[in-house]
Amino acid sequence: MTIEIQKICEAEFLLENMREVLRRTAPDHRFSEEERKEFDKNIKKLDKIVEEMKKDKYTGSNLKYITDKIELRRREEDFINIDPIQSGGRLTLEARKAMIAYGDGYSTCDYCFKPFRLDQIQKPPIHEFVEDLAEFVGMDTARVVRGARNGFQIVSNALLEKGDVALVSSLAHYSLCLAIESVGGIWREIPLNKDRIITGENTRKKIEEVREKTGKLPKLVAVSHFDYMFANEHDVHGIGKTCKEYKIPFLYNGAYTVGVMPVDGKKIGADFVVGSGHKSMASPAPTGILATTDEYTDKIFATTKLEGDLTGRKFGVKETYLLGCTVMGAPLIAMMASFPKVRERVKHWDEELEKARFFISEFTKINGNKVVSEMPRKHTLTKVDTTDSFDKIAKKHKRRGYFLTDELKKRKITGLFPGTTREFKLNTYGLNWNQIRYLADAFKEIAEKYKINVD
Numbered sequence: 476m477t478i479e480i481q482k483i484c485e486a487e488f489l490l491e492n493m494r495e496v497l498r499r500t501a502p503d504h505r506f507s508e509e510e511r512k513e514f515d516k517n518i519k520k521l522d523k524i525v526e527e528m529k530k531d532k533y534t535g536s537n538l539k540y541i542t543d544k545i546e547l548r549r550r551e552e553d554f555i556n557i558d559p560i561q562s563g564g565r566l567t568l569e570a571r572k573a574m575i576a577y578g579d580g581y582s583t584c585d586y587c588f589k590p591f592r593l594d595q596i597q598k599p600p601i602h603e604f605v606e607d608l609a610e611f612v613g614m615d616t617a618r619v620v621r622g623a624r625n626g627f628q629i630v631s632n633a634l635l636e637k638g639d640v641a642l643v644s645s646l647a648h649y650s651l652c653l654a655i656e657s658v659g660g661i662w663r664e665i666p667l668n669k670d671r672i673i674t675g676e677n678t679r680k681k682i683e684e685v686r687e688k689t690g691k692l693p694k695l696v697a698v699s700h701f702d703y704m705f706a707n708e709h710d711v712h713g714i715g716k717t718c719k720e721y722k723i724p725f726l727y728n729g730a731y732t733v734g735v736m737p738v739d740g741k742k743i744g745a746d747f748v749v750g751s752g753h754k755s756m757a758s759p760a761p762t763g764i765l766a767t768t769d770e771y772t773d774k775i776f777a778t779t780k781l782e783g784d785l786t787g788r789k790f791g792v793k794e795t796y797l798l799g800c801t802v803m804g805a806p807l808i809a810m811m812a813s814f815p816k817v818r819e820r821v822k823h824w825d826e827e828l829e830k831a832r833f834f835i836s837e838f839t840k841i842n843g844n845k846v847v848s849e850m851p852r853k854h855t856l857t858k859v860d861t862t863d864s865f866d867k868i869a870k871k872h873k874r875r876g877y878f879l880t881d882e883l884k885k886r887k888i889t890g891l892f893p894g895t896t897r898e899f900k901l902n903t904y905g906l907n908w909n910q911i912r913y914l915a916d917a918f919k920e921i922a923e924k925y926k927i928n929v930d
């Protein structure tokens with residue numbers, strides 16, 4: 476199989492070589508003799524590959540690098556990838572095509588006219604996309620930002636003054652904490668309950684604690700619906716309600732939800748919904764979304780107010796905290812190209828859960844395997860514990876924990892942190908039933924090979 480993807484890459488690159496000649500000879504494409512030769516040489520090579528494809532019989536390929544030191548990336552073709560952070564960001568076919576077509580620098584800006592703002596561009600239909608995004612997460616307005624973290628940063632910038640307190644989960648992602656710190660804010664952690672869940676009640680207690688200590692209410696509460704450590708579901712509805720009572724704005728962090736499951740921000744009681752394109756919306760990095768309600772639109776998407784003291788220059792309707800335009804190239808167009816499928820796929824989240832639960836039920840038939848995340852699983856990301864199974868083997872194996880990595884690699888499975896056999900995370904999102912069964916069988920096979928009992 477491996478050779479096929481290599482040949483496809485070779486063929487794609489040959490086509491790009493030809494495209495290069497067209498660029499060099501624009502606009503009339505009148506080729507010199509040299510250029511004609513070069514063009515034809517590529518056709519010939521391409522023809523040879525096509526012939527091999529037709530016969531399904533390949534000569535070798537030594538294509539390994541795109542260019543000096545940059546290897547081809549074939550992880551999604553050669554392997555089943557269960558990397559915790561990569562599953563939801565795998566590109567759709569349409570997104571991959573968009574990357575080829577819109578790769579040039581500011582490629583979104585061909586038809587940028589007054590008022591010169593990315594989210595207002597009609598062709599390609601960025602404006603429409605941004606409106607669809609707001610509706611998609613049940614909010615009034617949205618913008619594409621440079622990853623979820625940029626969404627946190629924009630909200631922090633707009634809402635926090637130096638020394639203001641913002642509450643985060645005890646399982647908060649580092650980038651949220653850094654966003655708060657970067658604007659001089661102080662982050663304080665809401666404790667987990669015994670089930671490792673953030674609730675409205677915990678949030679209320681922490682709000683009161685901050686009020687007692689500082690005499691002021693926190694200026695922001697930001698909690699992820701599913702955390703990145705265990706992918707436990709946190710009580711965002713309860714937190715939303717508590718925040719409403721105190722009139723504290725609530726940021727719903729949907730890095731692990733927006734784009735894989737349905738999200739209705741207003742129903743949750745969120746003032747801001749943040750999502751990650753490259754984590755959960757089948758998009759390239761760096762992409763994300765920030766959505767809000769009419770109430771906060773003018774505040775977080777505030778436009779520039781100052782003017783030049785010498786020139787009197789003003790920058791119109793550029794949005795200050797966004798630094799004007801955000802993702803102005805291929806990643807945005809690819810995100811748009813994926814969107815129809817993303818909008819459809821969230822409706823099938825229950826099937827993804829069914830597959831994840833099936834895998835976990837098979838995985839835990841291996842004696843000693845445990846699940847650290849809450850059960851039953853409500854997300855495709857799960858933290859498991861194999862201290863009493865694979866780690867026992869690792870202790871005696873000459874490759875230590877890498878034995879598991881090796882065994883999985885042999886079976887064309889990748890994405891686990893190399894060398895770990897105690898606790899690790901895996902994500903089955905997007906695998907089909909065949910792949911799920913293959914994955915479960917692979918783990919069971921490895922267990923049996925090392926004489927671990929399997930029920």
Ligand SMILES: *Cc1c(COP(=O)(O)O)cnc(C)c1O
Nearest residue numbers: 622623624648699703730751763
């Ligand atoms: C991945 C993740 C982020 C960061 O997302 P980016 O889009 O890479 O900025 C933030 N919060 C949580 C909970 C995450 O899992």
